[in-house]
Amino acid sequence: xxxxxxxxxxEMPHQLAYYECDDTGHPSMSMLLSMMTMVSDAHCISLGxxxxxxxxxxxxxxxxxxxxxLSPEQPTFGDQVILGTRAVAYNxxxxxxxxxxxxxxxxNRYLHLRAIFVFMNLQKRRLMSxxxxxxxxxxxxxxxxLPRLDRPSAITTTDPASRQYRxxxxxxxxxxxxxxxxxxxxxxxxxxxxxxxxxxxxxxxIKYEHEVQAGATVTSQYQLVDNDQGLHSRHVILVDGQVCAxxxxxxxxx
Amino acid sequence: xxxxxxxxxxEMPHQLAYYECDDTGHPSMSMLLSMMTMVSDAHCISLGxxxxxxxxxxxxxxxxxxxxxLSPEQPTFGDQVILGTRAVAYNxxxxxxxxxxxxxxxxNRYLHLRAIFVFMNLQKRRLMSxxxxxxxxxxxxxxxxLPRLDRPSAITTTDPASRQYRxxxxxxxxxxxxxxxxxxxxxxxxxxxxxxxxxxxxxxxIKYEHEVQAGATVTSQYQLVDNDQGLHSRHVILVDGQVCAxxxxxxxxx
Numbered sequence: 001x002x003x004x005x006x007x008x009x010x011e012m013p014h015q016l017a018y019y020e021c022d023d024t025g026h027p028s029m030s031m032l033l034s035m036m037t038m039v040s041d042a043h044c045i046s047l048g049x050x051x052x053x054x055x056x057x058x059x060x061x062x063x064x065x066x067x068x069x070l071s072p073e074q075p076t077f078g079d080q081v082i083l084g085t086r087a088v089a090y091n092x093x094x095x096x097x098x099x100x101x102x103x104x105x106x107x108n109r110y111l112h113l114r115a116i117f118v119f120m121n122l123q124k125r126r127l128m129s130x131x132x133x134x135x136x137x138x139x140x141x142x143x144x145x146l147p148r149l150d151r152p153s154a155i156t157t158t159d160p161a162s163r164q165y166r167x168x169x170x171x172x173x174x175x176x177x178x179x180x181x182x183x184x185x186x187x188x189x190x191x192x193x194x195x196x197x198x199x200x201x202x203x204x205x206i207k208y209e210h211e212v213q214a215g216a217t218v219t220s221q222y223q224l225v226d227n228d229q230g231l232h233s234r235h236v237i238l239v240d241g242q243v244c245a246x247x248x249x250x251x252x253x254x
Numbered sequence: 255x256x257x258x259x260x261x262x263x264x265e266m267p268h269q270l271a272y273y274e275c276d277d278t279g280h281p282s283m284s285m286l287l288s289m290m291t292m293v294s295d296a297h298c299i300s301l302g303x304x305x306x307x308x309x310x311x312x313x314x315x316x317x318x319x320x321x322x323x324l325s326p327e328q329p330t331f332g333d334q335v336i337l338g339t340r341a342v343a344y345n346x347x348x349x350x351x352x353x354x355x356x357x358x359x360x361x362n363r364y365l366h367l368r369a370i371f372v373f374m375n376l377q378k379r380r381l382m383s384x385x386x387x388x389x390x391x392x393x394x395x396x397x398x399x400l401p402r403l404d405r406p407s408a409i410t411t412t413d414p415a416s417r418q419y420r421x422x423x424x425x426x427x428x429x430x431x432x433x434x435x436x437x438x439x440x441x442x443x444x445x446x447x448x449x450x451x452x453x454x455x456x457x458x459x460i461k462y463e464h465e466v467q468a469g470a471t472v473t474s475q476y477q478l479v480d481n482d483q484g485l486h487s488r489h490v491i492l493v494d495g496q497v498c499a500x501x502x503x504x505x506x507x508x
Contacts, residue, residue: 018295019288019435021428028424034273041272045332077428078299168443169450170282174275174331181273189422193468196423214447 010043026074030184039083068113087138152248160221203250264297280328284438293337322367341392406502414475457504
């Protein structure tokens with residue numbers, strides 16, 4: 001692919017480290033989301049928008065939701081994969097980005113995600129309009145309306161399974177915020193080792209509502225629902241009763 | 255370096271991902287130890303000893319202790335580094351291995367560690383003599399006595415600072431055991447964000463005594479000691495009163 005010709009798209013090779021994989025030998029969901037952040041950062045850097053340049057705007061890109069599919073067949077640690085991303089479209093406040101993880105021949109697409117990004121004023125901790133110099137370099141079309149991503153279904157039981165997690169120092173990343181990939185560890189850990197070893201996710205929908213702060217204790221609740229559309233887990237992450245994230249995954253037997 | 259000529263040594267390039275770095279922008283201690291495992295795995299594989307071949311022996315390599323130094327200057331996410339290892343020497347039960355992380359010109363050595371490995375019978379969960387086919391490919395010398403690594407000093411206070419951590423599903427790695435790098439997160443998290451942001455480690459000594467099992471809750475205790483040799487933190491990881499690991503780090507102001 002000639003990056004000079006298509007600034008919308010960026011790809012990078014990546015060798016899966018064993019510590020990016022879980023007990024199943026395949027990459028964990030939190031590490032997959034971390035890899036997606038890595039490739040979009042690399043995309044920005046390749047077009048001259050490094051961390052320092054972005055920080056000069058007083059803001060930062062923040063992902064607010066993901067939806068997407070996982071192939072039942074997933075790579076194993078040691079495998080070489082291709083991480084890719086495309087700046088699909090944007091408007092004043094929102095940018096749509098697509099992500100994938102393929103094998104090196106592009107014969108298998110292991111993961112395909114869409115994500116909505118906003119630009120956050122870091123001082124005021126609120127949305128700002130996307131600075132033109134942060135979006136025009138991607139050459140992606142400006143569109144009044146962006147497609148809506150799938151949303152997680154709500155938990156319907158009044159007595160969901162629940163676990164608490166204290167945010168640890170090492171959940172905070174080099175951007176000085178609780179890494180949004182860590183939410184996946186809190187979401188999935190309550191399902192337990194037996195469930196996670198014997199099922200694999202084929203679909204993920206997650207919506208980030210409020211940032212979890214360093215030092216907080218999060219409550220992770222979930223409900224399993226087995227219906228016509230298959231086995232689903234519905235999740236919510238709460239801090240002091242406030243919803244910080246909701247998510248839904250679809251599972252098949254391993 | 256011509257690997258054909260020197261089977262004792264193996265090096266690989268690695269680009270630091272942002273999720274291998276903590277709030278300081280530099281790689282976290284647990285990720286550094288994970289990278290060391292990655293390069294020794296790659297060393298084994300390069301000489302024909304992949305996971306399947308090792309498993310056929312009924313055993314696995316297990317690290318029992320590390321000691322080493324960190325440079326005050328550390329790389330930042332996005333940097334390219336060289337991970338290296340050398341199979342130094344071995345005897346019937348123990349193997350000594352050296353690790354390093356350098357910049358790409360080998361002008362700066364960011365990290366230099368020594369490690370003692372044993373070979374564990376996975377069924378009986380006890381030491382076995384190292385199978386010759388697992389050690390002779392490295393061409394390292396057999397030595398009656400291996401050098402002793404530095405050992406951590408014991409906590410002397412009767413009332414150390416203490417925190418509890420439940421082992422999570424994602425602390426278990428593709429080898430189906432609690433990843434020994436995770437111990438570093440439990441060891442260091444109790445020191446708190448302010449201490450960890452304002453100090454950097456220059457020396458690490460860790461001794462693994464008993465394996466932490468999935469589902470356990472670990473107690474992480476520490477004591478800060480400021481003496482002629484500088485500022486030290488002494489640590490112990492306990493499960494149900496049994497010592498699973500002890501460690502000591504030396505710190506300088508950041």
